[in-house]
Amino acid sequence: MSSTQRISTADAARIYRIPARTIRRWHSEGRLTATRDGKRLLWSCAELDQLADLRGASRLPRTP
Numbered sequence: 001m002s003s004t005q006r007i008s009t010a011d012a013a014r015i016y017r018i019p020a021r022t023i024r025r026w027h028s029e030g031r032l033t034a035t036r037d038g039k040r041l042l043w044s045c046a047e048l049d050q051l052a053d054l055r056g057a058s059r060l061p062r063t064p
Helices: 009-016 020-028 047-054
Strands: 006-008 034-037 041-044
Touching: 006 009, 006 047, 009 020, 009 041, 009 047, 020 041, 041 047
Parallel strands: none
Antiparallel strands: 006 041, 034 041
């Protein structure tokens, strides 16, 4: 995927095998930025790639 490509929450959850709830939580914690397309939030594939790599098989550390 292109580093500038943006995808929906449902697509991100399916592609990265991360629950949609986790993606939205990462956004509320400031780990992900989103762009609005009407009512939908679109996520950066580059940011998701980084967080998915960091996440691996374990959970990410909590943010303060």
